[in-house]
Amino acid sequence: MATLTLRDIRKSYGGAAIETIKGVNLEVLDREFVVFVGPSGCGKSTLLRMIAGLEEITSGDLMIDGRRVNDLGPADRGLAMVFQSYALYPHMTVRDNMGFALRMARVPKAERDRKVAEAARILQLDPYLDRTPKALSGGQRQRVAIGRAIVRNPKIFLFDEPLSNLDAALRGQMRIELARLHEELRATMIYVTHDQIEAMTMADKIVVLQAGVVEQVGSPLELYHRPNNLFVAGFIGSPRMNFLQGSVMGADSSGVAVDLACGGRIAVPVEVGNLSPGAPVTLGLRPEALRLDPAGPLAGEVLLAERLGGLTLLHVRLSPTETVIVQLDGNDMTRPHEAVRLGVDPAGCHVFGKDGQAHAHLRQHLLVA
Numbered sequence: 001m002a003t004l005t006l007r008d009i010r011k012s013y014g015g016a017a018i019e020t021i022k023g024v025n026l027e028v029l030d031r032e033f034v035v036f037v038g039p040s041g042c043g044k045s046t047l048l049r050m051i052a053g054l055e056e057i058t059s060g061d062l063m064i065d066g067r068r069v070n071d072l073g074p075a076d077r078g079l080a081m082v083f084q085s086y087a088l089y090p091h092m093t094v095r096d097n098m099g100f101a102l103r104m105a106r107v108p109k110a111e112r113d114r115k116v117a118e119a120a121r122i123l124q125l126d127p128y129l130d131r132t133p134k135a136l137s138g139g140q141r142q143r144v145a146i147g148r149a150i151v152r153n154p155k156i157f158l159f160d161e162p163l164s165n166l167d168a169a170l171r172g173q174m175r176i177e178l179a180r181l182h183e184e185l186r187a188t189m190i191y192v193t194h195d196q197i198e199a200m201t202m203a204d205k206i207v208v209l210q211a212g213v214v215e216q217v218g219s220p221l222e223l224y225h226r227p228n229n230l231f232v233a234g235f236i237g238s239p240r241m242n243f244l245q246g247s248v249m250g251a252d253s254s255g256v257a258v259d260l261a262c263g264g265r266i267a268v269p270v271e272v273g274n275l276s277p278g279a280p281v282t283l284g285l286r287p288e289a290l291r292l293d294p295a296g297p298l299a300g301e302v303l304l305a306e307r308l309g310g311l312t313l314l315h316v317r318l319s320p321t322e323t324v325i326v327q328l329d330g331n332d333m334t335r336p337h338e339a340v341r342l343g344v345d346p347a348g349c350h351v352f353g354k355d356g357q358a359h360a361h362l363r364q365h366l367l368v369a
């Protein structure tokens with residue numbers, strides 16, 4: 001059992017007036033896989049390091065299993081952290097690297113060996129136990145670093161961008177391994193990354209951070225289908241959401257009709273809120289919500305067709321300043337310079353007010369539990 005609660009956690013460095021973490025509230029449930037994601041400098045590593053006890057908490061409460069742990073040292077919090085730089089001892093074997101913390105804690109050899117053997121089994125490291133780190137690949141080294149955490153049997157695992165030194169193929173493979181590890185260990189895990197694909201594929205719960213503030217917390221599909229604001233909408237999803245400027249033509253209980261600056265009118269079934277005719281809005285369109293349709297409301301010229309095999313991404317210029325990406329299946333043969341019209345699926349459209357906040361969809365059938 002391991003739950004974690006953050007209550008109004010704040011951080012400023014060196015008594016500076018500028019806060020790096022500006023009041024974070026969060027509940028992490030037992031056995032949950034929570035991913036902190038956000039652009040470089042948003043404060044995700046700082047937050048993780050405060051949880052680990054490596055960074056002092058300026059104010060707020062950090063609770064583990066209901067107990068305030070702000071003043072406990074890292075070793076007394078029942079956590080284990082895995083870093084981006086594997087930080088292995090180069091002259092020690094894999095077996096000794098994994099057992100090192102236990103040896104320091106004077107755990108008897110038989111128990112140490114049993115724990116190392118169990119971690120090696122889980123991580124499929126058995127064939128490498130007698131090698132030193134320099135005779136391992138990057139992925140194997142990262143598995144040893146994870147093994148060092150596993151043997152300590154922590155209540156909570158903390159991962160700080162553990163895959164960012166690996167190439168794309170290996171990252172994909174390690175994502176699957178970490179998800180499997182989470183299943184097998186049934187542990188609470190907190191994982192930091194700037195890569196929204198890692199967040200989407202591994203998380204039970206994603207925490208999107210920007211400039212020290214939590215922008216939204218939710219499951220991957222919740223964030224994808226119901227982003228709270230422009231930042232989350234643009235950050236989650238690849239290729240990213242298209243944004244078009246427009247103004248409200250009409251608004252009633254069925255939704256909002258938007259006149260776009262690039263030409264065309266689109267009705268979206270969202271709550272009207274404070275929008276009245278003439279109000280400036282941003283329309284967000286997921287690439288898969290657009291399709292080629294001779295009767296569609298948007299008109300433009302194809303700039304580029306990215307053919308990825310199974311799918312094709314068409315870059316379509318709608319006006320001198322606005323281009324959208326349209327996701328089509330791989331059989332599409334549209335060529336650059338063609339004039340096209342685009343149809344729109346309102347379920348993949350979002351309306352953001354001048355303040356950047358999303359207007360909630362009226363039809364909440366959207367794929368989200």
Ligand SMILES: Nc1ncnc2c1ncn2[C@@H]1O[C@H](COP(=O)(O)OP(=O)(O)OP(=O)(O)O)[C@@H](O)[C@H]1O
Pocket residue numbers: 013020038039040041042043044045046047194
């Ligand atoms: N020791 C420090 N003293 C002063 N400012 C710091 C210190 N450590 C971090 N910061 C600042 O705090 C902010 C958050 O840094 P942090 O490393 O947590 O960001 P991050 O989201 O993890 O970024 P990245 O993905 O680049 O690692 C940054 O603006 C950084 O410059």
